[in-house]
Amino acid sequence: MISDYHPFHLNLLKVAYNNLLRQEPFCHEELSENDAQFQRQLTDLVQAVEQQSGDYIESGQQILSRLVRHYPELVPLLPRDLFWYFGGECLHFMPDDEIEIFQRLDEQRYEAESAGEPFHYEEARAHILGLH
Incomplete structure (x- = not known):
C-alpha cells in the first residue's frame, strides 16, 4: 500500500535545506572548507533521499x-520529524516523550500497511500532535 511517509519527509528535508542555506554561514559566497563540505554533504543527502x-x-x-554539534544555532530550522526519520544517533537529540509520539505514528502506519489500508502520514501526525 502506498504511503506518503517518504515523500512527506523528503519535503521536510528540502524545506530545511532551503532554510539552512539562507543562514550564516551558508548564505555567503565564500565558505570555510568545513562549511563548504557540510553544504555539499547536505546537498548530496537531499539527492540521495x-x-x-x-x-x-x-x-x-x-x-x-554534525549539524547539532557544529551549528547548534541552526537546529531549530530542522523539523523534529527528521531526527526520527533518520534514527540512529539522531534519537539521542530527542526527548522520550517525543520519541513516543513518533513510535505511535509508526505503529499506526505499520498496522494500516499490514492490513493493506491507505495511511495518510501527514494527517495522522497532525492528529497526534493536536494540530487539528
Whole structure:
C-alpha cells in the first residue's frame, strides 16, 4: 500500500535545506572548507533521499548529528520529524516523550500497511500532535 511517509519527509528535508542555506554561514559566497563540505554533504543527502539511493539513512544520521554539534544555532530550522526519520544517533537529540509520539505514528502506519489500508502520514501526525 502506498504511503506518503517518504515523500512527506523528503519535503521536510528540502524545506530545511532551503532554510539552512539562507543562514550564516551558508548564505555567503565564500565558505570555510568545513562549511563548504557540510553544504555539499547536505546537498548530496537531499539527492540521495530523493532517489532513495545509497545508504541515505546512515548519511542522514551523520549529517544531522554534525549539524547539532557544529551549528547548534541552526537546529531549530530542522523539523523534529527528521531526527526520527533518520534514527540512529539522531534519537539521542530527542526527548522520550517525543520519541513516543513518533513510535505511535509508526505503529499506526505499520498496522494500516499490514492490513493493506491507505495511511495518510501527514494527517495522522497532525492528529497526534493536536494540530487539528
